[in-house]
Amino acid sequence: MLSMARPHLPGVALCLVLILVAMAIQLSLPLGVQAIFDRVLSSGDKRQVHIVAGGLLLFFVVRSLLSFWGQFLLQRIGDTIVVDLRKQLFRHYHDLGLLYHHKQNVGDLLSRLGSDVAALRNAVSNLLVAFLTNFFQLAGATVIMMLMNWKLGLMVLAVSPLVSVLTRVCAPVFRRLSATIQDRLASSTTIAQESLAGIEITKTFGREAYESGRYGDSMTRFLESAIRARRIDAAFNATIAFLTSFSTIAIFWYGGIEVADGGLSAGTLVAFLLYSQNVTQGIAGIAQHYSSFSAAAGATRRVFEILDTPVEVRDAEDAIPFEGPGAAIRFDDVGFQYRSGVRVLQDISFDVGAGQTVALVGASGAGKSTLVKLISRLFDPTEGSIRLNGRDLRDYSLQSVRNAVAVVSQDVFLFGSSIMENIRYGRLDASDAEVEAAARAANAHEFIERLSDGYMTQVGERGVQLSGGQRQRISIARALLRNAPILILDEATSAIDGRSEALIQDAIDRMRSSRTTFMIAHRHETLRNADRILVLSGGRIIGSPDYQQLIGEDDGGGRRWLKEA
Structure with a gap:
């Protein structure tokens, strides 16, 4: 003191x-x-x-x-x-x-x-x-x-x-x-x-x-x-x-x-x-x-x-800002374990070209969510390295890396404020017109306009005043407004009814354009347009089948990937 x-x-x-x-x-x-x-x-x-x-x-x-x-x-x-x-x-x-x-x-x-x-x-x-x-x-x-x-x-x-x-x-x-x-x-x-x-x-x-x-x-x-x-x-x-x-x-x-x-x-x-x-x-x-x-x-x-608790993920002394425009990502023998010694990922190696979409498939606990969290440096790998446009991710400033990532997850978190403020959270200096444009692109504008206070409607704590599909579309609008070169979709359409899923999937397809996308999904339909599919099991990549091999359409034994995962 x-x-x-x-x-x-x-x-x-x-x-x-x-x-x-x-x-x-x-x-x-x-x-x-x-x-x-x-x-x-x-x-x-x-x-x-x-x-x-x-x-x-x-x-x-x-x-x-x-x-x-x-x-x-x-x-x-x-x-x-x-x-x-x-x-x-x-x-x-x-x-x-x-x-x-x-x-x-x-x-x-x-x-x-x-x-x-x-x-x-x-x-x-x-x-x-x-x-x-x-x-x-x-x-x-x-x-x-x-x-x-x-x-x-x-x-x-x-x-x-x-x-x-x-x-x-x-x-x-x-x-x-x-x-x-x-x-x-x-x-x-x-x-x-x-x-x-x-x-x-x-x-x-x-x-x-x-x-x-x-x-x-x-x-x-x-x-x-x-x-x-x-x-x-x-x-x-x-x-x-x-x-x-x-x-x-x-x-x-x-x-x-x-x-x-x-x-x-x-x-x-x-x-x-x-x-x-x-x-x-x-x-x-x-x-x-x-x-x-x-x-x-x-x-x-x-x-x-x-x-006095030390910050584990921090900027290097000579960190530089990441400026894009594209985002090519390479995992080199990446491993991650908690301080308790529990190993979550090991020997993860793959390349993703700028603008490509990678789908991650595997059972619960396979390490999919941990893998994508390494990209935005919520954690740092304990082994190996992740390279962004040829440089180690840790060479870039933490803020610029996170500015380059937009996330749409299954468990949508909304602040207890207005819809306008929740969408603008993606980019704080966005104008009202830009917020509305993002909402239209996310197929959210129509239901927002029907609400009593429109964009100024208070959503309640964690968005309890809205349905699951509505919360998901606001989350997509927030990610669209961010306009980041890297997009992470973590079970973004699970637990959504059919009509909402169609609207959300349409918004996601629009959002994936020209962005490097990591997509975690269990539904086969969401994997169809992926450039690459990685199957994870026990923290390892056990295969990289194409869509037909994954669902077993070409050789009758492709489902072994899902079974092993």
Whole structure:
């Protein structure tokens, strides 16, 4: 967090000066009270009382203005740092590869972005101001007391070692409990996110009570940890309050004896009591803020363990942009395995000329989807290389490679916004006319025009307001608008009714023109126009039959390809 504050150091320094001056004025009050008791009241001059009281009032008007400005600036800097942290964390989420996201719960990631960063915001923006104020209050009052009467000063400071020991004992407990609280809150958020995302299946199986029970149990576990933390925090604060009160009583006792013996003036004793309150409040405040900072350490760990996670797929230092125009692709002995050691692809080698269509055939789990994800560098091969127009794919900048790929998949994802915005996601600078042209080419314009709000119709989360065929055509329009030289069709027409399939297939045929296309399909009809068919089984290419051989029309034994796959 300190490294993120480095650009704001001049502003932080100004804030510290303002708060320091304000606290210096605050510390002048006991001296003014001492003067009233020892000199003004003894002289009986009411005019001097008015002058001293008016001077103190003016001082505190200035102190309030300085304190306001210093605290406001410091809180603004703290909020800016936390916003920067939130943006950095969100960007890092998107930089991390699919391998990372496949192992994470969305609810947990949202919890770190939300409640964990909010806890840091409180620590940076609120606690820091209070901590600095209490620190300056403690330091200034201690120096003045020691100059006035070192014996009484030591009596006030005698509680400091006890407070320090108590704080050091309790701080690790606060950190552990805070981490547990944040983890359990994240678990509850995950359950809520999954349950609401799958509300249809929940209702279909009548599991409303079950899901409510799951969430209730998770919140009960969260409450148990929170109550334990509050109990320890309350005991800690009560002990600190007792220790600081004890020191104040000791000063009153010893100082009262000194005043009675004539060794100390009444004004000095009153000033000392006021300074002792500054010291004890400072000690108590710092101890309380230390416990709060320790509690925020749990949230800090959860946030920064994400930021410390290395990005697996990244640009090379000398990466160049891919500019096309065509896209010839070559796989050279490509293999891929997850970090767990599970091998998904091995010994994959083939060529695809620019503008050609390759169909990938094989049973579920054969490696087809993983293979096409390597093309857009969602993963990088662990063996071999993929060459795009003669250069290793990793030589190109990541953004330019992904700009060169358009994907239409079976599981269409639409954002919960308008149809216009979902299509424009393919190319953010596209005009309304270009969006409409893409929709017409995807055979989507007619049904869009029949909707109540046309292109501005809100589709709902994941497009639930639309049918499967409608969502698929919007996905095709999005890919058409992208106008990328590489097209990936991952089961784009499966689970679609006959009429929708005809419209979608017509749009796909139009889209494939002049593009290098990778097509994953099980239906024979969609394979008919492929320039090449690759059959995958167990992560390997086991054959490359033509269409007639694949369906067994020419030799009566061609179906062995599908059987082996």
